[in-house]
Amino acid sequence: MPAAIEVKGLTKDFPTGRGRPPLRAVDGIDFTVQQGEVFGFLGPNGAGKTSTIRMLTGLSQPTAGQAQVLGLDLATDLPRIKKRIGVVPEASNLYDELTAFDNLVFSMQLYGVPRAERKARAEELLRRFRLEEKRDVPFARLSRGMKRALTIAAALAHRPPLVFLDEPTTGLDVMSARALRQMIAGLRDEGVTVFLTTHYLEEAERLCDRVAIIVKGKIVALDTVAGLRSGAQRQTMVEITLANADGQTEKRRVVCEDGVESAIQQLLSEAQGRRILSIDTLRPSLEDVFVQLTGLSAEVMLAEKGGKGLVLSAVEGGGNAGG
Amino acid sequence: MLADDLRGMVYIALKDLKAYYFKAPNISWGILFPFAFILAFAIRNPGDLRALVPGLLALTVLFGTSSMEAIVIVFERRIGSLERLFLAPLRLPALLAGKLLGGMAFGLTVTLVVLVISLAVFGAGGTNWLLLVLALLFSATAFSAMGAFVSVAVKEVFEAQTLANFIRFPMMFLGGVFVPLAAMPGWLQILARFLPLTYSVEALRAALSGSAGSAAWLDLGALAGFSVVLFWLAVRTLARRMG
Numbered sequence: 001m002p003a004a005i006e007v008k009g010l011t012k013d014f015p016t017g018r019g020r021p022p023l024r025a026v027d028g029i030d031f032t033v034q035q036g037e038v039f040g041f042l043g044p045n046g047a048g049k050t051s052t053i054r055m056l057t058g059l060s061q062p063t064a065g066q067a068q069v070l071g072l073d074l075a076t077d078l079p080r081i082k083k084r085i086g087v088v089p090e091a092s093n094l095y096d097e098l099t100a101f102d103n104l105v106f107s108m109q110l111y112g113v114p115r116a117e118r119k120a121r122a123e124e125l126l127r128r129f130r131l132e133e134k135r136d137v138p139f140a141r142l143s144r145g146m147k148r149a150l151t152i153a154a155a156l157a158h159r160p161p162l163v164f165l166d167e168p169t170t171g172l173d174v175m176s177a178r179a180l181r182q183m184i185a186g187l188r189d190e191g192v193t194v195f196l197t198t199h200y201l202e203e204a205e206r207l208c209d210r211v212a213i214i215v216k217g218k219i220v221a222l223d224t225v226a227g228l229r230s231g232a233q234r235q236t237m238v239e240i241t242l243a244n245a246d247g248q249t250e251k252r253r254v255v256c257e258d259g260v261e262s263a264i265q266q267l268l269s270e271a272q273g274r275r276i277l278s279i280d281t282l283r284p285s286l287e288d289v290f291v292q293l294t295g296l297s298a299e300v301m302l303a304e305k306g307g308k309g310l311v312l313s314a315v316e317g318g319g320n321a322g323g
Numbered sequence: 324m325l326a327d328d329l330r331g332m333v334y335i336a337l338k339d340l341k342a343y344y345f346k347a348p349n350i351s352w353g354i355l356f357p358f359a360f361i362l363a364f365a366i367r368n369p370g371d372l373r374a375l376v377p378g379l380l381a382l383t384v385l386f387g388t389s390s391m392e393a394i395v396i397v398f399e400r401r402i403g404s405l406e407r408l409f410l411a412p413l414r415l416p417a418l419l420a421g422k423l424l425g426g427m428a429f430g431l432t433v434t435l436v437v438l439v440i441s442l443a444v445f446g447a448g449g450t451n452w453l454l455l456v457l458a459l460l461f462s463a464t465a466f467s468a469m470g471a472f473v474s475v476a477v478k479e480v481f482e483a484q485t486l487a488n489f490i491r492f493p494m495m496f497l498g499g500v501f502v503p504l505a506a507m508p509g510w511l512q513i514l515a516r517f518l519p520l521t522y523s524v525e526a527l528r529a530a531l532s533g534s535a536g537s538a539a540w541l542d543l544g545a546l547a548g549f550s551v552v553l554f555w556l557a558v559r560t561l562a563r564r565m566g
């Protein structure tokens with residue numbers, strides 16, 4: 001079985017004006033995406049994520065390098081590749097004037113889905129993405145989350161074995177983002193390969209089988225989430241929260257050099273009869289890995305209410321501001 | 324691949340007609356605008372109104388095909404939905420041909436309404452029907468290609484409208500709609516030969532007068548030439564914009 005995507009030395013330069021050197025957005029990257037996996041492409045804004053997707057989907061031509069998509073050569077087999085991929089761009093870009101149903105049908109018409117199947121498939125997708133009630137509503141009148149869901153549905157309309165999702169949950173409210181993540185997880189269960197770009201660390205941790213981290217056009221790490229975590233310099237810690245006699249709380253942490261159990265015992269011995277409010281194990285996160293691997297400072301902010309969905313934006317040269 | 328291209332072309336045209344063209348304001352504007360111009364001219368210069376019908380038809384095709392066509396592509400590019408078509412399994416010329424087909428279908432539909440009214444008022448005696456159909460078809464193709472070129476040549480919708488009017492309005496007065504070419508100064512006659520509307524008016528005049536001389540077929544040839552060149556320029560410009 002060929003890999004879903006195989007990339008060697010892929011490079012993209014953009015001209016910056018006469019007499020100036022071109023801007024290298026993607027710098028000779030190599031990676032392979034296996035069929036059926038959810039592959040995360042993680043990086044700060046401007047790292048080269050979207051440029052990579054645009055090359056792999058035929059929207060722009062690579063300056064150098066080679067890529068095979070579903071066993072087909074990107075340089076010579078683009079029309080056949082296009083028939084077998086679905087693409088969800090960063091912005092929901094269906095037709096405002098067409099209804100949800102008509103947008104799905106038009107997608108199928110473009111990709112040659114037989115006429116007899118179109119109506120049933122469109123109805124099925126509307127059901128699956130919980131948009132049945134919006135069947136005859138123009139795209140322009142849908143909420144942002146619904147637009148996003150319909151854009152994903154349109155990309156799946158012709159049943160592609162490989163789907164590119166570019167920042168699928170950016171700008172969505174918590175509920176919509178959660179629902180979309182469930183849908184993406186559902187794609188993996190169906191055997192669809194998903195190439196996901198995101199700057200939501202939690203999204204990558206939750207959804208992706210493997211993650212590549214790209215910074216300034218170069219891939220600086222590629223592994224499973226667990227593999228990346230285990231390579232982090234920061235070790236697992238145990239944190240204990242104690243109640244002091246004056247009513248204040250005190251937190252103490254111990255690095256698990258000899259295992260979690262001995263760390264807990266050490267902390268319990270330090271409790272000295274005080275009431276224990278909680279004991280937590282702190283494992284290195286993808287964010288720790290990112291900061292460590294890239295040398296970039298990470299500014300983590302709460303993008304979604306309740307602290308879910310951490311957003312990463314990187315600034316060169318600073319210290320870790322969050323986490 | 325050809326089947327994908329042809330299918331894509333047809334569905335893009337149908338989608339555009341549904342989404343943009345067949346809206347009440349477009350239809351009424353497409354019919355009223357040429358009538359208003361011709362009526363204004365007729366009031367100023369009352370005479371043989373039948374002689375104005377070829378110009379009326381040519382103007383209707385011109386504005387019917389190019390008004391929305393000049394906006395659609397740049398509009399879709401601005402909102403990102405043109406990218407959906409770039410991602411679809413069809414080649415760039417087929418994508419643009421679909422856009423052209425939508426403009427042509429709308430322009431010809433509106434022109435058909437104007438044609439029926441004109442023939443009902445002035446009669447259809449002596450019309451060369453084959454030439455009439457070909458003249459309308461070739462005119463629609465040339466004007467739609469012009470609209471597509473305008474749409475891919477600019478970055479903003481308002482720029483498309485400005486550029487389209489910059490081309491269409493002088494063409495309207497130099498293309499023999501109101502004043503026969505023979506009555507113009509020599510240098511304007513030469514200039515008029517570079518405008519597709521000139522050939523459209525001439526071919527339609529020949530068709531409605533029942534003539535089928537070689538000049539009419541040359542007019543069709545010129546319109547075909549404009550179509551090919553403008554379409555090629557549009558494809559080339561769009562390909563360059565895609566990077």
